[in-house]
Amino acid sequence: MAFENLQGKILAHYASHAEGKTRGYIGASMLGHACERRIWLEWNGAKIPPQDPEKLGSRQEKFDRGRHEEERLIKALQGAGYLVLDRQGAFSVLNGNFQGHIDGIILDEDGKKYVLEIKSANERNFTALQKKGIEAAFPGYYLQCQMYMHFLKIPQCLFLVVNKNNGEIYKAVFSENEAVISKGMAKLNKIISHGQDMPARLPADAAGVPTIVPCQYCEFFNFCWTQKRKAND
Ligand code: SF4
Numbered sequence: 605m606a607f608e609n610l611q612g613k614i615l616a617h618y619a620s621h622a623e624g625k626t627r628g629y630i631g632a633s634m635l636g637h638a639c640e641r642r643i644w645l646e647w648n649g650a651k652i653p654p655q656d657p658e659k660l661g662s663r664q665e666k667f668d669r670g671r672h673e674e675e676r677l678i679k680a681l682q683g684a685g686y687l688v689l690d691r692q693g694a695f696s697v698l699n700g701n702f703q704g705h706i707d708g709i710i711l712d713e714d715g716k717k718y719v720l721e722i723k724s725a726n727e728r729n730f731t732a733l734q735k736k737g738i739e740a741a742f743p744g745y746y747l748q749c750q751m752y753m754h755f756l757k758i759p760q761c762l763f764l765v766v767n768k769n770n771g772e773i774y775k776a777v778f779s780e781n782e783a784v785i786s787k788g789m790a791k792l793n794k795i796i797s798h799g800q801d802m803p804a805r806l807p808a809d810a811a812g813v814p815t816i817v818p819c820q821y822c823e824f825f826n827f828c829w830t831q832k833r834k835a836n837d
Pocket residue numbers: 639640641642645804805806818819820822823824825826828829
């Protein structure tokens with residue numbers, strides 16, 4: 605049949621150039637993940653077990669689309685007269701074990717600097733953001749921005765989200781939140797303190813089935829759940 609398994613082949617293409625395959629550090633964008641094992645696997649880079657190609661490809665495809673939206677919006681911001689600096693801005697701390705790469709630094713109308721973070725969202729997530737705000741709707745994104753502000757010493761952030769359905773923009777401006785940063789640092793240190801010992805997977809229900817949403821989308825699903833492993837391994 606012509607174009608058989610086209611979707612699978614496309615996802616395999618995305619998986620073949622997936623970023624983060626062998627990172628070897630914890631990225632600020634990963635720190636808010638619900639699963640400490642998933643974060644630990646990111647940190648352990650080359651030693652990670654095989655990932656599910658379709659989920660890895662799907663993640664990379666979303667990442668590529670997000671980057672495309674980011675580029676478009678930055679061009680539009682510049683076209684609207686805003687100065688966007690440090691597109692390659694980054695930090696690396698804890699001996700390189702924790703790193704962050706920002707979308708940029710933007711200046712407001714008075715010349716004040718803000719960490720700039722851009723995401724894209726489907727209609728459902730966009731509506732959740734509008735209803736609840738970033739901290740409640742997407743605490744992982746909020747934590748990511750908090751870590752950027754903390755380590756780059758820029759105490760305010762402009763967070764923009766593009767609605768993938770219609771191009772509408774969600775905007776949040778917020779400052780450093782010491783309590784969230786401390787919690788993030790505690791989580792980070794806890795994961796790093798595991799050393800070579802992989803943290804436990806997320807809990808399963810009574811039948812041993814992973815009902816937790818992060819597992820359904822995780823590229824380590826097969827590793828964690830479909831091999832014969834010890835109960836909490
Ligand atoms: S499959 Fe679930 S338990 Fe395993 S690393 Fe991913 S999120 Fe964690």
